[in-house]
Amino acid sequence: MKAILALEDGTIFHGENFGIEGEVIGEIVFNTGMTGYQEVLTDPSYCGQVVTMTYPLIGNYGVNIDDIESGKPQVKGFIVRELCDNPSNWRSVETLEEYLKRHNIIGIQGIDTRALTRILRDKGTMKGIITTDPNFSLEDKIDEIKAYEIKDPVMCVTTKEVIHYKGDGLKVALLDLGIKQNIVRSLLKRGCDVYVYPANAKVDEIMAVNPDGIMLSNGPGDPKDCVETIDTIKKLIGKKPMFGICLGHQLTALANNADTEKLKYGHRGCNHPVKDLEKDLTYITSQNHGYTIIEASLDASRMEVSHRNMNDGTIEGVRYKDVPVFTVQFHPEASPGPKDTAYLFDEFIELMNKYK
Incomplete structure (x- = not known):
């Protein structure tokens, strides 16, 4: 069946439908990973978004039961250049299309994803629609597309x-803002006793188990919308060692009166070079975020940049001088390098032992 991708700037791509039929409106973003499409699909940080894979052939190793970051796909739609119909991998249990159909996700293939990515890089992330409606009219849908918001x-x-x-081992209270399961696995691998809490958990509830440390997970959306969670983090800072990842990194900065802003097209992929300024070493990292901390807003007397993105110079890590807290923008639980930045979990263990 034919399918259409239309952007809010009026650009239209014609392709073929896979997954379910129908239509979906979302924020159109792109991911530069050559592999890892299953982890991308199930990453809660993509909630409300339609993801474009820049690598041209997707689905070639099928879908397995192990490489998932949450219980179901979190994307609203999926865009690829070419979908592989006959995957080959010893762990594969179904094709990518079968997986998307089972979870009611719409996709489009056969479009020029290089051209689409160029548009998003030049003009910035924008909203759009995937539809299989043969009578689709952008004029009829444009107001609905532009009005789309990712709510809560x-x-x-x-x-x-x-x-x-x-x-x-050590007891960790992990605030789930949209957690990737490999964060939990990384802690369990180090013997931690992990309590995962809802994003709206209260301070007393979190501290009731007397944790040795507190982790703040990744998650979707604009960090400034998480008003209640920011207030909770303010009250938790200084009580126990704290480690924040991605959205947790941004919320910790906001809780310390810093500021954030939206990136033009975000960082999404498993090939982003990040420099650890203290170690003077650059690592390949996995990333998925659309916002960043504004460096000029940091209180230099209390906060210092620990990691920096080597592509655009944005902040990738912050260490706090007056409290046992550090945060990073990238995903140390992922394995793009393959395990270049897993040392951060070990540093968190050391920090918890130091303040126990």
């Missing part, structure tokens, strides 16, 4: 109840 995405993806992953 963190509460859409966070856990609804406390989840306890038993371990025999």
Whole structure:
């Protein structure tokens, strides 16, 4: 079946439908990873977004039951140049199209994803629609497309109840803002006893288990919308060692009176070079975010930049001088390097032991 991708600037691409039929409106973004489409699909940070994969052939190793970051796909739609119909991998249990159909996700293939990515890089991330309606008219839909907003995405993806992953080591309270499961696995691998809390959990509830440390996860949306969570983080800072990732990194900065802004087209992919300024080493990192901390807003007497993006110079990490807190914008639980930045979990363990 034919499908159409239309952007809010009036650009229209014609392709072929895969996944389910119908239509969906969302924020159109792109990911530069050559592999990892299953992790991309299930990353809660993509809530409300339609993802374009820049690598031309997607689905070639199918879908397995292990490489997922949450219980279901979180994207609203999927855009690829060419969909592989006959995957080959010993772990594969179904094709990508079968997986998307099972979870009611619409996709479009056969469009020039290089041209689409160029548009998003030049003009910035924009809203759009994927539809299989043969009578589609952009004029009829343009107001609806432009009015689209991702409403309260963190509460859409966070856990609804406390989840306890038993371990025999340090106790970690993990605030779920849209958590990727490999964060939990990375802590369990180090023997941690992990309590995962909803994003709207209260301070007393979190501190009731007397954790050795607090982690703030990744998540979707504009960090400034998380007013309640920012207030909670303000009250938690200084009580226990704290480690924030991605959205957790941004919220910690906001809780310390810094500011954030939206990037033109964001950082999404598994090939972003980031320099650890203290180690004087550059690592390949996995990233998925559309916002960044404004460096001029940092209180230099209390906060220092620890990591920097080598592509555009944006802040990728902050260390706090007066409290045992550090945060990073990238995903140290991912394996693009393949495990270049996993040392940050070890540093968190050391920090918790130091203040225990």
